[in-house]
Amino acid sequence: MELQLALDLVNIPEAIELVKEVEEHIDIVEIGTPVVINEGLTAVKQVKEAFPNLKVLADLKIMDAAGYEVGQASKAGADIITILGAAEDASIQGAVEEAKKQSKKVLVDMIAVKDLAKRAEEIDALGVDYICVHTGYDLQAAGKNSFEDLQTIKDVVKNAKTAIAGGIKLDTLPEVIKVKPDLVIVGGGITGQEDKKAAASAMQELIKQG
Numbered sequence: 599m600e601l602q603l604a605l606d607l608v609n610i611p612e613a614i615e616l617v618k619e620v621e622e623h624i625d626i627v628e629i630g631t632p633v634v635i636n637e638g639l640t641a642v643k644q645v646k647e648a649f650p651n652l653k654v655l656a657d658l659k660i661m662d663a664a665g666y667e668v669g670q671a672s673k674a675g676a677d678i679i680t681i682l683g684a685a686e687d688a689s690i691q692g693a694v695e696e697a698k699k700q701s702k703k704v705l706v707d708m709i710a711v712k713d714l715a716k717r718a719e720e721i722d723a724l725g726v727d728y729i730c731v732h733t734g735y736d737l738q739a740a741g742k743n744s745f746e747d748l749q750t751i752k753d754v755v756k757n758a759k760t761a762i763a764g765g766i767k768l769d770t771l772p773e774v775i776k777v778k779p780d781l782v783i784v785g786g787g788i789t790g791q792e793d794k795k796a797a798a799s800a801m802q803e804l805i806k807q808g
């Protein structure tokens with residue numbers, strides 16, 4: 599099980615400072631969608647250059663022109679690129695094809711997908727690397743989470759790794775770990791803490807214990 603730090607509400611220098619604090623406790627650093635919107639793919643490039651030993655995920659949440667966008671993110675140094683589960687199969691296939699060419703990985707974000715089991719099964723057959731259940735900020739605000747959804751996709755996904763994101767904190771992490779995702783994605787649960795290093799370290803420890 600790996601730990602991904604999601605960076606959403608920072609600029610590039612802040613992202614680099616934050617990763618410095620926690621780098622020994624994380625496996626993947628995510629350049630979040632708001633950061634890419636604000637700063638462009640140069641955020642991916644600069645973070646990858648600063649931390650060549652960490653995997654960098656570009657959270658582009660691709661919906662169309664997938665092959666091209668995966669290509670651009672790959673050029674910038676992303677190791678993993680996200681596409682939406684709601685995208686057309688042709689787009690997901692395009693993303694997978696380009697990622698394979700570039701020796702990169704594709705994570706499918708299932709945010710807003712209604713029939714999770716059916717879509718996860720379909721997407722799993724398209725050869726993606728990760729399928730991620732995700733409660734975004736707008737539904738977190740309404741008190742929702744994806745903990746039950748993780749089991750739903752684990753029941754049908756046979757090939758891809760499974761991942762979960764959305765409001766995971768130290769006190770809810772044990773509930774997530776019980777379902778055994780391959781990847782746990784945490785933003786505010788680390789970045790919103792006074793002692794970010796301690797939060798990341800405690801999460802890493804729980805994950806190691808499985």
Ligand SMILES: O=C(CO)[C@H](O)[C@H](O)COP(=O)(O)O
Nearest residue numbers: 604763764765766784785786
């Ligand atoms: O993709 C995202 C929002 O769309 C976030 O990166 C993801 O939800 C993780 O952040 P947090 O743990 O703060 O919810």
